[in-house]
Amino acid sequence: MGTSHPHEHAYEHPQPHSPQHGRRPGHEHGREPGRGHWQEHWTARRTPFEQECRAARTALLEDLKDPKSAQDRVLEDIVALCADSLHWKERGYDVVADDPARFRSVLPVMRYTDFTAEIDRETRTKGGVLSCSPVLRWLKTSGTTGVPKRVPYTLHWLLTYRIPAMQAMWGTYMEHHPEILDHPYATLDTQTVHERVDDFLSGVRYQAVSNRHPRINSRDWNPPWSAAPWFGTEAPSAHAGRMYHRIRHLVGRRLHFVSAINPSTLVSLRDLIAEHGPALVRDLRDGTLEGRPYGTPDPGAAVHLRTVLDRGDFSLKDVWPSLSLYSCWLSSSAGLYQSQLDAVLPGVAAMPFMSCGTEGVTTIPVDDSLDSQPLAVNQAFFEFVPAEVELGPLVEAGERVDTLLLDEIEPGRDYHLIMTQGNGLYRLWSGDIYHVDRIVDGTPWVHFVHRDGIFHSFTGEKITEAQVTQAIGRAMDEGGLDGGLYLCGPQWAEPPYYVVVSEVPDPGRELDRSLAESIDRGLRAINIEYASKRDSGRLGPLEVHTVPRDSIATYAESRRQQGNATQYKYKPFQKDADFVADLVGGTAGAHR
Structure with missing residues (x-):
């Protein structure tokens, strides 16, 4: 793989009265404090990081050619890890230790909430309850009721599963775009962050899965840029502040790759440059960061950015002509961003981000296919239930659930996904539904469709029916109102x-506005991802239209009579906002 000098700069503008005038080509003239340390780290980590990622990718590709053996290996590993745990022994599950094939007939399908007692116990023991591996940290995410989940991040799960998954994905990125490791400024990684942790459970850190601080050991995730000033704990934790620091450090550099999870992050990157352009120009020109002395002035980069801003309608490709690649979620509802991404990143190649959540990894990209990727057969033991089966009542009642294995599912169908993870969360039904696009060498290629009970997720907020119902109920209580039925749907706009x-009882425009503010406030409190996306401007304020009693009931009944009387059910969540026109005689956005 050909590489350039590790200090490569995007723009070389000779400065006659500058100590950098006459420097050798590629020498940086915009020094920042601590530059030597982080660039030394980058240089030391570059080759080992590439080797680790390519090795993980090779191992994944081998498993994808023999998925049954990979699944058998994963199940045997998890049974061996968990059979001696307190929970397994107390429930008699350890009988499968000598016969993992009995696993599905002995252990029940579970929801996250079914593990509450064991998780409570494990927060005190820090391991040994669900699995026989120490809990190094607790991963935080919003649950279906808005209560943050507590997912055990164990040493075994970290080393055997989670880190290899990240490495395999980045191995794919390198295989297709080796330039992303050309020099220290080649990659802007927004997938992960390093933020100080202030929340603990019985002395163990409690944080988002994307927060990789602190590094647990030498085998933890450690990309070359992990010590870069825009990546570490010195950068602001708020979205806008952190993005400003990233932009300030990388404008004027030969940036090749911007990596994100949500496409909204890429759109907001361009918007923040437009919003804070004059401040960025001043910082570059004066050698400052947010107006404070920081490094050597970079008038060449300042002039270039000023020229770009003066165009008005600019793209990230205008800011960084060297951009060759971006990555993010691109399937399901995230695909609605494609036209915006094409405008913000014209001509720039795209690679998918893995399909994953705090609870585990489902797919890992092995090529640049944007529609689907192979099931990550080396990450968990996977089971499937046809999506048309109403799985919730069966699991809630503790009834036996018949599942399919990967060699029993069919292309073209949707399935509930059940997975057993190396952190002790076994046969977990998270509500995710996947579509099987095709099967290659016995491995299903799938893409996420939606979550059972969740109608939409523009930016990863995953708003649930329970959350919206709760927020509306609170708003009605605050206003002393006796609310009735409601419909809620997503409206595509910018944002x-x-x-x-x-x-x-008494609809009106003033009530619409007050309820919108109250419901929005409630959703912020219930769903941490919704609050984050609202604060960063990636989601616009919620809009409310009040209607007289029985209006929605009448509307629902009219739809029941349109040829689907036996199948139609009142569903508070709708796939779009078309119902607004039917119910209020206008369209979404009328109050904006």
């Missing part, structure tokens, strides 16, 4: 937002 039509 996108949600629309609610709700029955009340």
Whole structure:
């Protein structure tokens, strides 16, 4: 793989009265404090990082050619890890230790909430309850009721599963775009962050899965840029502040790759440059960061950025002509961003981000296919249930659930996904539904469709019916109102937002506005991802239309009579906001 000098700079503008005038080609003239340390780290880590990632990718590709053996290996590993745990012994599950094939007939399908007692116990023991591996940290995410989940991040899960998954994905990125490791400024990674942790459970850190601070051991995730000033704990934790620091450090550099999870992050990157352009120009020109002395002035980069800003309608490719690649989620509802991404990143190649959540990894990209990727057969033991089966009542009642293995599912169908992880969360039904696009060498290629009970997720906020119902209920209580039925749907705009039509005794425009503010406030409190996306401007404020009592009930009944009387059910969540026109005689956005 050909590489350039590790200090490569995007723009070389000779400065006659500058100590850098006459420097050798590629020498940086915009020094920042601590530059030597982080660039030394980058140089030391570059080759080992590439080797680790390519090795993980090779191992994944081998498993994808023999998925049954990979699944058998994963199940045997998890049974060996968990059979001696307190929970397994107390429930008699350890009988499968000598016969992992009995696993599905002995252990029940579980929801996250079914593990509450064991998780409570494990927060005190820090291991040994669900699995026989120490809990190094607790991973935080919003649950279906808005209560943050506590997912055990164990040493075994970290080393055997989670880190190899990240490495395999980046191995794919390198295989297709080796330039992303050309020099220290080649890659802007927004997938992960290093932020100080202030929340603990019985002395163990409790944090988002994307926060990789602190590094646990030498085998933890450690990309070359992990010591870069825009990546570490010295960068602001708020979205806008952190993005400003990233932009300030990388404008004027030969940036090749911007990596994100949500496409909204890439769109907001361009918007923040537009919003804070004059401040960025001043910082570059004066050698400052947010107006404070920081490094050597970079008038060449300042002039270039000023020229770009003066165009008005600019793209990230204008800011960084060297951009050759971006990555993010690109399937399901995230695909609605494609036209915006094409405008913000014209002509720039795209690679998918893995399909994953705090609970585990489902797919890992092995090529640049944007529609689907192979099931990560070396990450978990996977089971499937046809999506048309109403799985919730069966699991809630503790009834036996018949599942399929990967060699029993069919292309073209949707399935509930059940996975057993190396952190002790066994046969977990998270509500995710996947579509099987094709099967290659016995491995299903799939893409995420939606979550059972969740209608949409523009930016990763995963708003649930329970969360919206709770927020509306709170708003009605605050206003002393006796609310009725409601409908809620997503409205695509810039930025996108949600629309609610709700029955009340006395509808009116002033009530619409007050309820919108109250429901929005409630959702912020319930769903941490919704709050984050609202604060960063990636989601617009919620819109409310109030209608008289029985309006929605009448609307639902009219739809029941349109040829689907036996199948139609009142569903508060809708796939779009078309119902607004039917119920209020206008369209979404009328109040904006």
